[in-house]
Amino acid sequence: MRPTIDMANLICPAPAPAGDRILLAHGGGGRLTQQLIENVFLPAFANPELEARHDGAVLRAGTARLAFTTDSYVVRPLIFPGGTIGDLAVNGTVNDLAMCGARPLWLSAGFILEEGLEMDTLRAVVESMGAAAAAAGVTLVTGDTKVVDKGKGDGIFITTAGVGIIEAPNEIRPSAVMPGDSVILSGDLGRHGIAILSVREGLEFEAPITTDTAPLWAPVEVLLRAGIELHCLRDLTRGGLASALNEIAVAREVGIRVEEAEIPVSDVVRGACEILGLDSLYVANEGRFVVFVPAAQEQAALEALSSVAISKNAARIGAVSEGVHDGQVVLKTGIGGNRVLDLLSGEQLPRIC
């Protein structure tokens, strides 16, 4: 007997129109994240601080200039080579303050725990946060804990917010970037993303790859002490170097030209990226940043950075250029061609931080 198909009652589920549901890529730091900010968040909260699209807000309280910032952390696994979600939650927020030219001072932490989480895991994560806070010179002064039913969370989510006091004399933000500025990168790329992916996929490399998570106030402080005029600072988290440069190029409406040959990537990360089909320029880092400085201060900036362990391999990787279309980032490749580095539309590595 052949099955009959009742054509009159066939139900064809209509595909949902694009954009009416949240996708993983909305959290990837690329084009969809930008669209979410522009279409949903900015209209509801419109104000100059949010519209500056910086890593943190600048507030004035009495005589003090404060920076204020927040980040949520959903990285999986919770514990990985060289770090935990707790380290990331401390260093990530510390670094967003540092990128405002602010000395990080105070943190808050909101924990969303999943019912059934092992207490030992929580204890390990919280202890690593305490150690990271001590290393970064910040104090965790206030917090909150919520618990959600098993299957409605994923172990531990942490949202930190931070307050710091701005020590930079001038405003550090995309709008301060000037044509001709040198672009300096603080060290090699890609170690955080590859460390996470290697555990997740059970990969083993010749040399173990550990996260680069680290607090970044020390290198910013030496730049300020050396009298460098910092136009813009940006740490290279979700979406990596390419996304950070794109955000600045778009916000300031300038072109940025960078040279592949000058961008430090370790052999082991390079090899891992080739195997995994990833572009190291888009891989997340948790202890790396770019700084835009006047070309005349480039050498002094590199010297200052070389005095701090975390940025001892800092390198000039390019410049803000008149010869590039505004809002674009152009890479001069190792073989001499030019390639536009665009924002990613999709999600290269979900839940990387």
Add this chain to the structure above:
Amino acid sequence: MRPTIDMANLICPAPAPAGDRILLAHGGGGRLTQQLIENVFLPAFANPELEARHDGAVLRAGTARLAFTTDSYVVRPLIFPGGTIGDLAVNGTVNDLAMCGARPLWLSAGFILEEGLEMDTLRAVVESMGAAAAAAGVTLVTGDTKVVDKGKGDGIFITTAGVGIIEAPNEIRPSAVMPGDSVILSGDLGRHGIAILSVREGLEFEAPITTDTAPLWAPVEVLLRAGIELHCLRDLTRGGLASALNEIAVAREVGIRVEEAEIPVSDVVRGACEILGLDSLYVANEGRFVVFVPAAQEQAALEALSSVAISKNAARIGAVSEGVHDGQVVLKTGIGGNRVLDLLSGEQLPRIC
């Protein structure tokens, strides 16, 4: 054939020792939450601000005295009678600042979204946050969004942090409570918890019960303007009035005596609590607080509170008493007996905020 039991190879799963996993009750604001703070968080982050066990931290930046606080929101459902998770996330953090005697000024928001969330739901929640921020006079100045895989979150979790400038001349905290202080409650109890539960359980009451979510700076400001010496303020969220009074009694090592007959509870909430087997003194509120003031200023405080809509039904409900054991809250019941109001061990209403 009878089944045979191989006694030698029977596996009896050993029950996990109590306390080695996170339970829903660890997020309930009761005894287990306190134990989690004392055993896991305080040892890792030990510092005087956290140990003060107040709703927010007090920071000094230049000439300014700042309050800084955070809360995570995991309420289910996301939209309920009279409010959304977005209103709660704004008002809850605004209220923690107000409870420090600080004018709420700036908020951050970290969103953890579940893949597949409807964009319209997100838009409704974000719009309600924008409206709540405008109503409370605060600006949302910085934010972050992460997305987790479907089945690893629950629609929307929001963590807000807030910064405000302290206007109270003296320190408002449990340690400032004095024997003889009057305890004033700002209005009727239980509406938020019952509103959430009524949707969750599909209950209908004669009169609809809506959440009481509201910003509380206005009543605090009128108290300060009236020159009232505010010893301690506490909003009555998770765990309700009974838990808030317990935390203060324990932190200050005093006894607190309250009179059931003086505590306003609406007939519809009272009826709902009876049906549901809940005690309104433990049900969460999102727009109610207690204030501890010198007995000599009790009438002036009540007059000031009556001038603001949100606290027009404020009532004196008790006093800090020498005649009660230190660290205990004692309720004089409607029929004249005495009952110790203890912290709840378990979880009365999970995911209420």
